[in-house]
Amino acid sequence: MKTVKQTDRDELRAEYKLSDFSGGFMRGKYASRLRKSSNIVVLRPEVAEAFPNEEAVNKALLSLIDVAQKTTRLTRRSTGRAKKLRAG
Template sequence: MTDELRPEYKRSDFGEIVRGKYANRIKAETNVVLLDPDIAEAFPNDEAVNKALRYLLEVAKTSTSLTQRSSGLR
């Protein structure tokens, strides 16, 4: 391994090197979701995914409110 630091820098001037030091923080702060290939193939972009999920939420809310109304649980 060659030393790529400029002569005015010493390795000892820097702290301990920790691989992946910020990985958990970045993972917690992001909302990236990986889709399985067959699902990704069905949606051309993020707009299509969001539209489908919003529709699914509306259907779920509607069906839940219908179930609650019909059973008198409201």
């Protein structure tokens, strides 16, 4: 079995040039894909101070969603059916 001789190509260089890569580079090649696949939100500093971690933010948002859904149900317009039933 032949032994493989290690050369300088097996090690990282201090600097690389664009000409070192035959295909070249494209800046931000995967940026749009990353934006579509992630839900990262940047909070204002004053908001970030109020929440110590991710769990606290999620808990607060879930409770806000719950309150909003309950409030929406309470403020829907009446169909008039209850009024008709009371009138008899």
